[in-house]
Each structure stands twice: as structure tokens, then as C-alpha cells.
Amino acid sequence: MNEGDFHSGPAGYSPNTPYVETQYGSGFDEEADWADRADRQAIAQRYGLEEPVFDSLLxxxxxxxNFCAHHSRLWNRHVTKGPKIPKKLAAPLTANFNLHPQALPNVYNTIILLDYIDYCVSGEQKLFESVRKLLDSYPEIDPNQMGFPKGF
Known part of the structure; x- marks a missing residue:
């Protein structure tokens, strides 16, 4: 196979394989041994998270x-298995988690966690504010159905 072939190399991947394909190839969740425990702990620690929280977030x-890739609606969807809410964080949050039981399976806490990860990687927290501006431009969308607390 050619050097530039995206599907050459061991296990079908080459150094030229797009990042997203290497991270989100089929069965990522089925490969529970994606890293040994010490590696998972080290990666989680880099983001100031405990390993079980980091694993649940992934x-x-x-x-x-998968919802997004298959063009499913996400804004008011109840996700069966949400991420574990961290007890402690290494950096401040843009907003507080919504711990109301009806809000936990919604996307709000996901946005807060992703905003936190963005801060750990880039030093900036822009995602939450971008979502807030987007919601402001669509007043017919009820953010409470996304798990946003009232008056966010």
C-alpha cells in the first residue's frame, strides 16, 4: 500500500490517518483497554479529573x-448515560453544573465539561459563551429542555 494511503499500515491506519478517524473509529467504547490504568490516570490528571470521571466523559x-454523526437531534435529547460530575476540578468553571435529576441526562453539563476541557487545553473558555449567544439568537428554543438552569 502507498505511504499516503489513509488505510495503509497496521490495523488499517497510517501516520496520515485523520485524527478524528483514529479517535472515533468504530468500537471505541468496546475497546475498554484503550490504555492501561496508569495511562488513563495520567491523562485524566492532566485535565484535573479523576479517572472514573474522565472515562465516563469519553x-x-x-x-x-454518534448522535451528531447520524444527524440526530441533540438539543432536547435525554442521554441515557451522562458523564459523572467531578467532585473537584483544577480550574474554575464558566457556570455551575446543574445537579437537578431531570437535568442530568441533558446536554448542559456536557457543555460545561467541554468548556472546562477547552480551558485545560487552550487556557480559554469560549464554548459556553458561544452556546449562550446561539441560544439568544433562537428565542423559540427552550434552554431548560437542554438542562440549562432557569435564568442561566
Whole structure:
């Protein structure tokens, strides 16, 4: 196979394989041994999260990714398995988690966690504010159905 062939190399991937394909290839959640425990703990620690919280976030993001990839609605969807809410964080949050039981399966807490991860990676928290502006431009959308607290 050619050097530039996206499906050459061991296990069908080459150094030229797009990042998203390597991260979200089929069965990511089925490959529970994607890293040994020490590696998972080290990666989670880099983001100031406990390993079980980080693992649940990855599983949850795969579900969210699948909704988006298959053009499913996400804004008012109840996700069966949400991410675990961290007890402590290494950096401040843009907004507080919504711990109301009816809000937990919605996308609001996902947005807060992704905004936090964005801060850990880039030092900026822009996602939450972008979503807030987007919601402001669509007043017919009820953010409470996304798990946003009243008056966010």
C-alpha cells in the first residue's frame, strides 16, 4: 500500500490517518483497554479529573458524537448515560453544573465539561459563551429542555 494511503499500515491506519478517524473509529467504547490504568490516570490528571470521571466523559462524548454523526437531534435529547460530575476540578468553571435529576441526562453539563476541557487545553473558555449567544439568537428554543438552569 502507498505511504499516503489513509488505510495503509497496521490495523488499517497510517501516520496520515485523520485524527478524528483514529479517535472515533468504530468500537471505541468496546475497546475498554484503550490504555492501561496508569495511562488513563495520567491523562485524566492532566485535565484535573479523576479517572472514573474522565472515562465516563469519553464514553458520553462518544454517544454525543454518534448522535451528531447520524444527524440526530441533540438539543432536547435525554442521554441515557451522562458523564459523572467531578467532585473537584483544577480550574474554575464558566457556570455551575446543574445537579437537578431531570437535568442530568441533558446536554448542559456536557457543555460545561467541554468548556472546562477547552480551558485545560487552550487556557480559554469560549464554548459556553458561544452556546449562550446561539441560544439568544433562537428565542423559540427552550434552554431548560437542554438542562440549562432557569435564568442561566
Amino acid at each position: 464514553e458520553h462524548l462518544e454517544t454525543i458524537r
